[in-house]
Amino acid sequence: MGLRVVGAGLPRTGTTSLKKALERLLGAPCYHMRELFGRPDDAAVWRDACAGAMPDWQRFLAGYAAGVDWPVSWFWRELSAEYPDALVLLSRRESAERWYQSMDRTVLEGARRLTSGNFDGARPPMGAHLTPEQAGAMQGMIGALFGGAFDDPHDRDKVIAAYERHLAEVRATVPAHRLLEWQPADGWEPLCAALDLPIPDEPFPHENTTADMRARISDINSP
Template identity: 30%
Template sequence: MGKEGLQVIHAGYCKTGTKSVNAMLTQLGYKVCDAPEAIYRHWEDWERIANGEKPNEVLQKLFGAGNPDEYTACVDLPHFAFWEILLKQFPDAKVILAIRDEDKWANSVVKHLAVEREQFKEMGWWRLHSGIYKWVFNHSSRAVGLYMDWIRPLSIGAESRNFYGENMDLYRLKYRQHNQYVMNNCPKDKLLIWRIEDGWEPICKFLGKPVPDGPLPHCNRLGGVIKDLENSVDYQAMVRKQTISIVLRLAIIAATGYGWFKGLVQPHLQVEESMPFNWKMLAAGVAFLFTMRHL
């Protein structure tokens, strides 16, 4: 398994056991693309999809047969919102719709949002101070901005103006609408409606897999998604790149300031007749802009 392309589409809403489904599919031998991979590894692809730049070709690149990451399944955002488009692109795939008691789901959403606001500060920085955030965090802000302005609204719709509140009536409506739409429009032979208490057997029968020994994996309890994100190799790689960029920019600013103070770098452009431009200042500016874009 690994070269066949997309075989399983998890259409279940966020907070319906997506991390548990990820663990189950992984245990069954699938290579799963989850939200962290979509946001921090493939954000440029999803930005092209968001902008309508040959989106079907991008989806084939991400999930088609022989895709570079060998994905055969997808869960969580933004994938569940694209289940119908993905199924058209990959008609041999099967769709799993995980559902949950609405009140329990709503309580879980409220707790999850509280954990995000407390621990995942980048989200608040983007929503409330995006101008400064984009300048300081020039690399990570691209992925976070796409998530906050396009991917995240696929789930919860328009977010509260102050970032710290939620209108659960609207969230509940979107949850019901999504589930009902999947039930009404997905071909019955392609769809499994599943609750986490149903256990292994329905999913294994639906996918033609033997039932594994041992209990069902339970993941992402009590806001563990934040810890999972911190352990993501893609998130760690972006943090490292962002840290290097910030350190280099601070070093350039410090070196330029020191040189200016010591008279090694003059504030004006014309230094002498034989050197009409201050190449040191120009080099510092070019290096600074390069780190903003590439490092």
């Protein structure tokens, strides 16, 4: 099958909604961080990729038509080269400040725990069902992603600068004919136009609000 869409957007840019929307449009799975709930052994592959040992992407992502969110979007350069006919989808928020507000209350909480080494009383990031090896790989992967993206997850200005730098790098690298910038308010229309698909006669999905994610974080970190 091969990827038809390579997500290049950072977390908290509507990626969970995009996962559901792209699966509806393409009729096949979309890889997202949530895939690791069902495929925890993948964490070791992503961890190794963060260290420079790339997998056979075609084999590793076989069966997927798209990928969004970390860890996929961390490798937007490699994946856009591996799948030269794929659309590169740069999801973003309406402003850097709105993105930061969402990140600060959700994803960055995990980054701060990782950088401080404070895991006391917390279950492994993906839940208590992980083996020690899987939990170690998961923490290694997440630590590599956060460490690579943000110099200091406690520093608001540095985090926002990293977000803006990421957007600029994607825009400067991906040819215009392959790049689609999208934000949650855009809905179906730009996606369908870029993929040459009809617009579904149903509301665009809106998944994983800040409140939803904070509830999951609270559950994961309960002793």
